[in-house]
Amino acid sequence: MPIFMDRHDVSEHVSAEVLAEIHQEDLKIEHEYGCRGFTYWFDNKRKNVFCLIEAPNKEAIVKMHRQAHGDVPNTIIEVEASLVESFLGRISDPENTNNSSLNIINDSAYRILMYISFYRNPSSNGYGFQETLKTLDHHITKLINTKHGNIVKKDKHGYLISFKSVINAINTVVEIESKIRNNLPMSNTYLKIAVASGEPVTSKPQIFEDVITLINRMCESINSDITISYEVKQLYESETLEPLPLNKTIRALTPVEEKFLMLFMDNIENSWHNPEVSIEALSESLGYSKSQLYRKVTALTGKSPNSFLRDYRLERAVRLMDNQEGNISEIAFETGFNSLAYFSKCFKNKYNMLPSKYTQ
Incomplete structure (x- = not known):
C-alpha cells in the first residue's frame, strides 16, 4: 500500500499539545478508512504539520482527517519511506520524553539541504579522477557524520545531504573548502556546493522538490564554487548573530x-x-x-x-x-x-x- 505525506498549515493558536490530541483522534478511526498513521512533524515557529500515513489513496486520508477533527490537508504527495527517513531522520514517533500519556511532538520537518557536485575535468584525460573521488568520499562521509548530516543520495555525480541545523550545514561547507578541497589534487575534478532550505511538501509532486531544484540549479549555473541561498544566510545570521563567512569562493544569493x-x-x-x-x-x-x-x-x-x-x-x-x-x-x-x-x-x-x- 502506498505511503503519503500531507501538509497542514495551522493557526497561531495551535500548540504541540493540541496536535498530540488531534493525532490520537486520527488513530482511533484510521482503520475505518484503511489508513495507518506512522508519525507527524510539527513546526511551532512556521505553524505547519506534516503527517506520514499509509493509505489506499489520497481521498481516504482526507476523509479520515475530516471525520476525526475536520482539519483536512492542504496538499498530499506520495513518498518513499526510505527517502523520508533519509531526509527527516525518522518514520515513526520519537521517544516519549514528556512523562505524560500523550507523546507531544514538537519536531520541525524544515531542513537545510546541501548538494555537493563533482565531475571530472575533461581536459585532464581522467588521470587520477577515480583516486580523487575515493579520497573525497572518505573525507566527506566522515565530516558529514561528525556534523550530524544525513546522506540522502550518493552517486557518481555527487551527494545530496540533509541537515537539521543550519550551523552544522555551514560549518560543513567551510571545512570542505578549507580542509578537504585545499588538501587534495583537484586539477582533475570540478567540485561545487549549493545549500538551500525548505519544507518537504509544497505544491510540487516530489518530497523537497523545490529545494532540490534550487540547489541543482545553483550548482549548475552560478559563477561560484559554493552558493548559499538567501534564506539559509538569514537563518545562519539570526542563529549565530554573526555574518555568513563569505569570501571569493562562497557566494550568497x-x-x-x-x-x-x-x-x-x-x-x-x-x-x-x-x-x-x-x-x-x-x-x-x-x-x-x-x-x-x-x-x-x-x-x-x-x-x-x-x-x-x-x-x-x-x-x-x-x-x-x-x-x-x-x-x-x-x-x-x-x-x-x-x-x-x-x-x-x-x-x-x-x-x-x-x-x-x-x-x-
Whole structure:
C-alpha cells in the first residue's frame, strides 16, 4: 500500500499539545478508512504539520482527517519511506520524553539541504579522477557524520545531504573548502556546493522538490564554487548573530537573483534541446530586452546568455558520453547542435580536445 505525506498549515493558536490530541483522534478511526498513521512533524515557529500515513489513496486520508477533527490537508504527495527517513531522520514517533500519556511532538520537518557536485575535468584525460573521488568520499562521509548530516543520495555525480541545523550545514561547507578541497589534487575534478532550505511538501509532486531544484540549479549555473541561498544566510545570521563567512569562493544569493535564476533555468531546460532556440526568443519569453538579459545572466553565471547555453549543452554532452548513451553524432544532435562539425569545434574550444579523443 502506498505511503503519503500531507501538509497542514495551522493557526497561531495551535500548540504541540493540541496536535498530540488531534493525532490520537486520527488513530482511533484510521482503520475505518484503511489508513495507518506512522508519525507527524510539527513546526511551532512556521505553524505547519506534516503527517506520514499509509493509505489506499489520497481521498481516504482526507476523509479520515475530516471525520476525526475536520482539519483536512492542504496538499498530499506520495513518498518513499526510505527517502523520508533519509531526509527527516525518522518514520515513526520519537521517544516519549514528556512523562505524560500523550507523546507531544514538537519536531520541525524544515531542513537545510546541501548538494555537493563533482565531475571530472575533461581536459585532464581522467588521470587520477577515480583516486580523487575515493579520497573525497572518505573525507566527506566522515565530516558529514561528525556534523550530524544525513546522506540522502550518493552517486557518481555527487551527494545530496540533509541537515537539521543550519550551523552544522555551514560549518560543513567551510571545512570542505578549507580542509578537504585545499588538501587534495583537484586539477582533475570540478567540485561545487549549493545549500538551500525548505519544507518537504509544497505544491510540487516530489518530497523537497523545490529545494532540490534550487540547489541543482545553483550548482549548475552560478559563477561560484559554493552558493548559499538567501534564506539559509538569514537563518545562519539570526542563529549565530554573526555574518555568513563569505569570501571569493562562497557566494550568497539575493531573493531577486534566486527568482531570476529559477525563471531563466525554467526556460533553458524547456528549450536547450532545440537547435533553433534564440537568445531573442529567450529574452522575449522572460520579458527582458537582450541587454537586460545579458547583464542579469552575466552577473549570475559569469557568461553571456549564448555562452551559457552552449556550455550547458556541452556539459550534458559530456554526461551522455560518460554514460555511453549514443555515439558522438547522436549526442551532438540530441544536445541541440545542428552540425557535428560545430559541436566538435565548440567541444575542442572548451575542453582542448576533440570529442573522439574524449570518448577514448
